Amino acid sequence: MRQPSQRSLNIPPFIVMDVLEKAQKMEREGRSVIHMEIGEPDFETPEVVRQAAIEAIEMGDTRYTHSLGLIDLREAISEHYELRYGVKVDPGRIIVTPGTSPALLLIFAALLEAGGEVLMNDPHYACYPNFVSFLGGQPVYSPVFARNGYFPDLDDMAGRIGAHTAAVLINSPGNPTGAVLDEDILGAIAGMGVPVVSDEIYHGLVYGTKEHSILEFTEEAFVLNGFSKLYAMTGWRLGYVIAPERFVRPMQKMQQNFFISAAAFVQRAGIAALRHTSTEVQEMVRTYGRRRKLLLSGLREIGLPVPADPQGAFYVLVDARHLDSDSYRLAFDILERVGVAVTPGIDFGPSAEGHLRFSYANSSENLSEGIRRLSEYIREVTHDDI
Ligand SMILES: Cc1ncc(COP(=O)(O)O)c(C=O)c1O
Structure with a gap:
């Protein structure tokens, strides 16, 4: 019997989805679960956005569009980058995609020859290395540490750049660390002499600081962005890439073939x-800001250390090594025993092993209940150990 391809067998799961699916199974069986695993806003998509979609459907806007995306949308994206960051982006350099995830596929498919390396920080968004490996490339990790606020170590990064480096991949505000890179760091990364892929999907979600686009520092960059997080539109599947001009046609051809x-x-x-x-x-954003404070103080009160306060996105990375150094086992044990779903750090790379990621894209009541259940869990396991 024909077996699935090696490529399909080798791709690791997106562990957070495994946690979510297990949590949903428990819920179907009547268990109550507090969701702090998934990076999904609990807010409704704003009314004006829903109405625009309904009107568009009623007007018959139900067909394929130009493969780069509607020119009106590309102009609106260009206007957004100009207003927010003062950068000029020709709408002809924008490719609208069904979510940011397909955009990652297009970018790495356009950048990577076999064995081409993509340098990224570790911890990092879970799927990045999987896209790179799937396309025949090689992820290269430059670790970041809580003691430096999870900021990149520029010397370490520079030391890992070589003849095979196809791109440097950054994500600020970052998932899972919440680090927001400042102008000095972005300027230095832009000057490393390799294309920068900048995932800006958490832009707008910052607390007491300001985020910058890589386009303020270089045009030799691919910007990834999307509507899932800031506009609470995960299920709508809408994202985009801003690419250097010479990459647009190759990426457009892939879009035509793969997604239309x-x-x-x-x-x-x-x-x-x-x-x-x-x-x-x-x-x-104001509401996330309040929840962030609540979660940070709640976690610390029950003895779960947060080694560096996140400045953006909606995640808190907790050091849980005193409970179990195996974050996968720990996350599933917490879920089963007290019905709190959290993401194991190992999903985000080797440097996050022993950690858990909490999402505060959930109501204050649910976050408080989650913390109460976790304190129960900690009491239980500490007692078991005695
Ligand atoms: C850093 C990062 N990039 C990209 C994505 C994918 O987002 P989308 O819903 O646009 O595919 C996510 C989703 O969690 C993310 O955290």
Whole structure:
């Protein structure tokens, strides 16, 4: 019997989805679960965005679009980058994709020859190395540490750049660390002499600091961005790439073959998100800010150390080595015993082993209940050990 390809067998799971799916199974069996695993806003997509999609459907906007995306949306994205970061982006350099994840595939497929290396920090977003390896490339890790606020070590990074380096991949505000890179670091990374892939999907979600786009420092960069997080639009599947001009046509051809286009009415909704949601977005960010404080103090109170306060996104990375050095086992044990779903650090690379990632994209009531259950768990396991 024909077996699945090695490539499909070798790709690791996105562990957070395994946690979510197990949690959902428990819920179907009648257990209550507090979700702090998934990076998904609990807010409704803003009304004005939903209405824009409904109107677009009613107007018959239900067909394929240009493979680069609707020009109106690309112009709105270009306007957004100019207003926010003062950078000029030709809409012809923007490729709209069905989510940021397909954009990662297009970028690495356009950048990587066999064996090509992508330098990234560790911990990092779980799927990055899997995209790179799937496409025949090689992820190279430069570790970051809580004692430096999870900021990149520029010397270490420079030392890992060589003839095979195809790109440096950064993500600020970062998942899972919440680190927000400053201008000096971004400027230095932009000057390393290799293309920078900058995942800016958590832009806008910052607390008391300001984020910068890589395009303020270099044009030799690929910007990845999307609507899932800031506009609470995970299920709409809408993202985009801003690419150096010579890469646009190759990426467009892949889009034509693999995805054709993002949904037309979803693209219309994206225009409304960029232009008409500033009040709703401000309110969501204020709410995340309050939850962030609640979660940070709650975790510390129950003896779960947060080695560096996150400045952006909606995650807290906790050092849980005193409970179990195997974060996968620990996360599933917590889920089974007290019904709290959290993501094992190992999903984010070897440097995050022994850690757990908590998402505060959940209500304050649920976060408080999650903390209460966790304190119960800690009491139980500490007692078991005696
Ligand atoms: C850093 C990062 N990049 C990309 C994505 C994928 O987002 P999308 O929903 O746009 O595919 C995520 C989702 O969690 C993420 O955390």
